[in-house]
């Protein structure tokens with residue numbers, strides 16, 4: 320059974336085991352990083368949308384960020400601070416449970432799209448492992464009757480459910496703004512993914528402190544393959560970085576903000592207008608570690624994901640071929656690693672080279 324990072328450390332590990340060691344070219348110290356304070360991910364306040372002018376401003380800011388960065392942070396998003404905090408608190412408490420209690424949620428024991436405790440894509444010894452431990456759970460509109468029981472500790476499940484409902488609303492809201500940005504009615508993108516029947520998954524990731532941070536990654540570079548928009552809440556320790564013009568830029572934790580990033584599905588539906596961009600997590604030495612909560616908003620399984628005809632023309636022909644979302648998920652979870660470039664297989668002229 321794959322050992323989790325947290326338990327390697329609890330057993331007194333002081334050097335990083337071989338299977339976590341990244342080749343030099345992937346290490347944080349070997350890749351160009353932007354430390355210039357001048358270049359910062361846009362932060363958009365959603366509170367100023369009551370009047371037309373305010374709304375137009377927010378629409379243009381969000382749309383620009385999702386085009387130029389594929390990422391944006393939002394404030395005054397409508398998810399209460401108490402709910403954000405409660406979800407974070409329970410996540411810390413889950414990872415603090417004794418190992419045998421967490422084992423009940425092991426990935427693989429649980430049937431359904433990678434739900435459970437463990438590390439995805441890393442059952443193969445030859446794959447380099449990331450320095451994190453994860454728990455992925457159904458968030459909203461998910462019926463996964465194979466889940467063994469409610470997530471511990473008591474109360475966590477209720478909070479996960481409430482968090483899911485709140486983020487589903489936020490998804491509708493932000494897709495509404497992006498729809499307006501492409502000159503369509505507010506419900507445009509939301510209706511393309513199945514409306515209120517669309518589904519969500521939440522992934523909690525714990526990044527324990529690393530004794531040799533220069534050798535590992537917290538989370539390897541990737542785009543969010545199965546996601547329309549992803550919402551991330553991060554604890555106060557930085558780690559998330561986004562690739563911007565060939566350089567990695569830190570997504571600074573902002574209290575009460577939610578990070579929004581475009582996933583492959585929205586890139587496809589918007590015919591490339593909104594971009595699903597590579598991101599990664601660098602390891603931390605903070606004694607308590609780092610925690611993040613990522614909610615992947617997804618279409619209904621039977622949605623045919625394809626460039627919206629309304630956004631295509633003779634001069635802007637469809638860039639991607641149609642794929643049923645369920646098949647897209649099966650292909651996503653059949654991969655050997657998280658690595659970038661998943662969307663390439665759906666490009667119109669792809670020759671079926673599968674990264």
Ligand SMILES: O=C(O)CCC(=O)C(=O)O
Pocket residue numbers: 522524538543551553558559598600610611612613
């Ligand atoms: O830990 C983070 O901040 C980001 C996590 C992430 O990118 C993911 O789970 O897809």
Ligand SMILES: [Fe+2]
Pocket residue numbers: 541542543549598
């Ligand atoms: Fe991600």
